[in-house]
Amino acid sequence: MSTRNFNFSAGPATLPLPVLEQAKEDFLCYPGAGASIMEISHRTKTFLNVLDEAKSNIKELLGMSDDYCILFTPGGATMQFTMLAMNFLNGASADYLHVGTWATKAIQGASPHGTVRKAWSGKEDNFNRLPADDELDLDPQAAYVHFTSNETIQGIQFSRESQVNGKDLFCDASSDFLSRPTDMNKYALLYAGAQKNIGPSGTAVVILRKDLLERVPEGLPPLLDYKVLYDNDSLYNTPSTFTIYIIGLVSRWLLKTVGGLEKMHAINKNKAALLYDAIDNSQGFYKGHALPEYRSLMNVAFRLGSEELEGKFIAEATAAGLDGLKGHRSVGGCRASIYNAMPTEGVQALADFMKEFQRVKG
Amino acid sequence: MSTRNFNFSAGPATLPLPVLEQAKEDFLCYPGAGASIMEISHRTKTFLNVLDEAKSNIKELLGMSDDYCILFTPGGATMQFTMLAMNFLNGASADYLHVGTWATKAIQGASPHGTVRKAWSGKEDNFNRLPADDELDLDPQAAYVHFTSNETIQGIQFSRESQVNGKDLFCDASSDFLSRPTDMNKYALLYAGAQKNIGPSGTAVVILRKDLLERVPEGLPPLLDYKVLYDNDSLYNTPSTFTIYIIGLVSRWLLKTVGGLEKMHAINKNKAALLYDAIDNSQGFYKGHALPEYRSLMNVAFRLGSEELEGKFIAEATAAGLDGLKGHRSVGGCRASIYNAMPTEGVQALADFMKEFQRVKG
Numbered sequence: 001m002s003t004r005n006f007n008f009s010a011g012p013a014t015l016p017l018p019v020l021e022q023a024k025e026d027f028l029c030y031p032g033a034g035a036s037i038m039e040i041s042h043r044t045k046t047f048l049n050v051l052d053e054a055k056s057n058i059k060e061l062l063g064m065s066d067d068y069c070i071l072f073t074p075g076g077a078t079m080q081f082t083m084l085a086m087n088f089l090n091g092a093s094a095d096y097l098h099v100g101t102w103a104t105k106a107i108q109g110a111s112p113h114g115t116v117r118k119a120w121s122g123k124e125d126n127f128n129r130l131p132a133d134d135e136l137d138l139d140p141q142a143a144y145v146h147f148t149s150n151e152t153i154q155g156i157q158f159s160r161e162s163q164v165n166g167k168d169l170f171c172d173a174s175s176d177f178l179s180r181p182t183d184m185n186k187y188a189l190l191y192a193g194a195q196k197n198i199g200p201s202g203t204a205v206v207i208l209r210k211d212l213l214e215r216v217p218e219g220l221p222p223l224l225d226y227k228v229l230y231d232n233d234s235l236y237n238t239p240s241t242f243t244i245y246i247i248g249l250v251s252r253w254l255l256k257t258v259g260g261l262e263k264m265h266a267i268n269k270n271k272a273a274l275l276y277d278a279i280d281n282s283q284g285f286y287k288g289h290a291l292p293e294y295r296s297l298m299n300v301a302f303r304l305g306s307e308e309l310e311g312k313f314i315a316e317a318t319a320a321g322l323d324g325l326k327g328h329r330s331v332g333g334c335r336a337s338i339y340n341a342m343p344t345e346g347v348q349a350l351a352d353f354m355k356e357f358q359r360v361k362g
Numbered sequence: 363m364s365t366r367n368f369n370f371s372a373g374p375a376t377l378p379l380p381v382l383e384q385a386k387e388d389f390l391c392y393p394g395a396g397a398s399i400m401e402i403s404h405r406t407k408t409f410l411n412v413l414d415e416a417k418s419n420i421k422e423l424l425g426m427s428d429d430y431c432i433l434f435t436p437g438g439a440t441m442q443f444t445m446l447a448m449n450f451l452n453g454a455s456a457d458y459l460h461v462g463t464w465a466t467k468a469i470q471g472a473s474p475h476g477t478v479r480k481a482w483s484g485k486e487d488n489f490n491r492l493p494a495d496d497e498l499d500l501d502p503q504a505a506y507v508h509f510t511s512n513e514t515i516q517g518i519q520f521s522r523e524s525q526v527n528g529k530d531l532f533c534d535a536s537s538d539f540l541s542r543p544t545d546m547n548k549y550a551l552l553y554a555g556a557q558k559n560i561g562p563s564g565t566a567v568v569i570l571r572k573d574l575l576e577r578v579p580e581g582l583p584p585l586l587d588y589k590v591l592y593d594n595d596s597l598y599n600t601p602s603t604f605t606i607y608i609i610g611l612v613s614r615w616l617l618k619t620v621g622g623l624e625k626m627h628a629i630n631k632n633k634a635a636l637l638y639d640a641i642d643n644s645q646g647f648y649k650g651h652a653l654p655e656y657r658s659l660m661n662v663a664f665r666l667g668s669e670e671l672e673g674k675f676i677a678e679a680t681a682a683g684l685d686g687l688k689g690h691r692s693v694g695g696c697r698a699s700i701y702n703a704m705p706t707e708g709v710q711a712l713a714d715f716m717k718e719f720q721r722v723k724g
Contacts, residue, residue, distance in 0.1 A: 004390065005396030005397055009397075009602065012400060013401060015398065015400065015401055017390075020398055021390070024391065027382065031368050034365065034685055036377065036382055038563075038608075039375060039376050040369070040371055040374060041372070041374060041686070042374065042563070043691075074436050074438075074441055075585055082584070086583075157666070173368040200400040200603065201404070201601065201603050202565070203564070203603060203606065216544075219474055221441075221444040223443075235441075236440070237438055238374065238563040239564075240564030240602060241561045241562065242563070243604075254570050257367070303367060321396065323396055323397070324402075329405075334562060
């Protein structure tokens with residue numbers, strides 16, 4: 001069998017090795033089930049326990065109150081762009097922070113369902129920074145304010161929630177979910193496609209303040225109706241059971257092995273510093289995309305002096321077992337995604353490789 | 363590690379053991395990827411090959427012409443109930459064959475999107491039979507005619523396509539997809555939630571005659587727009603990559619190990635006969651739900667003399683390693699789901715158990 005690389009893919013992304021090893025061990029026969037977890041009904045006691053553990057781990061990690069519920073929805077964040085607008089925009093107006101490519105997609109997804117105002121846009125700055133709170137042009141009548149907490153393609157991340165006083169804050173946290181302590185009380189709705197920080201692709205996790213369910217209009221398609229999903233505990237139809245199972249294992253790993261989100265955050269800060277230091281100490285050989293103040297702890301986007309050099313960098317890194325470093329096709333360059341599951345060892349190996357590559361080619 | 367039962371669950375359902383063994387072997391490190399297939403981008407060459415193989419296997423199994431395309435959609439068949447109506451009903455009228463619980467759900471899903479006519483209903487007969495072609499009350503103006511080829515809960519199955527001359531035939535084949543030869547030229551659209559015959563839950567396979575794409579209205583949510591999915595080869599967003607991977611392995615198993623759909627059908631007929639013979643030779647100890655002419659080869663639904671006896675039957679069968687035999691919560695009784703992946707050995711074990719249980723309790 002071949003060996004595992006350090007996998008810097010932006011998503012689907014690397015998963016914690018102990019999670020994969022556990023899932024592999026139980027792959028043919030989940031304990032007590034006499035079958036793979038993939039092969040049993042979502043209504044069995046065995047699967048309901050898996051679902052409950054995934055929810056209770058996430059609840060504990062975030063210190064969530066009972067005012068919130070956790071839903072597993074069909075499709076990923078892209079489906080949420082549409083779904084949240086069908087449920088809560090619904091002909092009204094909402095404010096969106098236009099902070100990068102994923103914010104653009106969230107805006108596109110919502111636009112057919114009401115008025116989408118851009119409360120701020122970083123487009124003129126090529127999305128290399130984020131707004132200060134006093135730069136936001138907020139509409140007091142907005143149904144909600146939507147922001148993207150981390151932009152994978154531009155590599156920028158809010159270091160804290162924006163202050164949107166009195167307004168319901170919606171957050172696409174797909175690429176930094178469970179990567180740091182998060183005060184859920186600041187949010188009305190927070191969602192994340194699974195395939196970056198918490199599992200394989202195929203579902204999104206949605207955390208919703210329950211009073212919002214009263215605003216859901218009648219007549220939505222049932223699978224796009226948060227109230228239907230809530231009333232059925234995400235089991236209106238057969239959900240993506242294997243994805244939920246892996247989410248349960250990843251959240252258990254965060255809780256029991258890592259020791260919670262404070263510790264995860266410290267590890268993530270340390271990992272990101274290794275790469276940003278390599279960039280900052282390179283005398284311009286590597287150039288980070290984001291302004292330093294807005295740098296993402298999850299996705300480190302950088303360029304080299306030429307596309308040719310970038311091609312060599314990526315090819316030699318891949319040959320050295322450092323994979324997935326090609327920047328998104330929309331912007332080019334290089335990108336290292338270093339989500340929760342990327343070990344410090346992998347990041348250190350990349351930082352070392354960057355220095356060596358510069359020494360030889362610089 | 364515990365041992366595998368024979369798993370008669372109606373879905374998610376048992377998968378071919380060689381498929382699970384292969385997936386387990388490659389679980390940490392897919393050949394050439396340096397990572398699990400779950401951990402790599404859906405836009406890598408490695409995953410595109412997986413996607414292409416899944417499609418080409420299905421195409422070969424069905425002998426499909428290039429007039430059709432294969433899509434992998436978010437959510438399962440329940441999402442398709444809504445999606446196909448948003449795309450092709452869209453305020454017009456369509457005919458539905460009301461043949462069981464899943465047909466009822468398909469009708470419910472479509473109803474908000476136009477006029478849904480019941481061209482026939484088996485409700486008065488408690489869904490124990492299917493219509494003859496001349497019983498159908500078809501509307502020549504219908505946008506399409508929709509039927510459910512196999513009803514898992516009632517255990518009835520069309521042995522062939524209904525004749526709906528000149529009309530576009532839509533089929534929910536979730537529970538008998540790839541279980542027998544199927545002439546795709548008779549269909550305009552055929553879809554299947556993955557979790558019965560071809561993989562884990564999390565996606566549906568949709569086969570669509572390409573000329574239908576011209577009828578898709580403007581302005582649908584992108585993930586619910588067949589044209590968007592077709593134009594992006596099912597990669598508009600991150601699809602359920604692990605589910606598609608397993609579908610690729612299952613379809614390869616059907617093609618290479620089983621030897622195609624004629625052979626699969628012969629095996630399935632033989633398996634079903636073992637159980638129906640046990641019922642028919644029981645002097646009424648076991649009573650099949652379906653009228654014999656309409657019996658499903660996939661789901662064998664039967665009752666015993668009392669709920670108490672059924673409870674004992676299910677408990678003792680489970681203890682004997684024959685799991686998942688409880689009938690659907692909506693109808694009670696017993697049900698053995700014997701999709702493609704259930705080996706003849708498992709069905710024989712159940713038939714033997716049924717005889718022995720009757721000998722002791724009868």
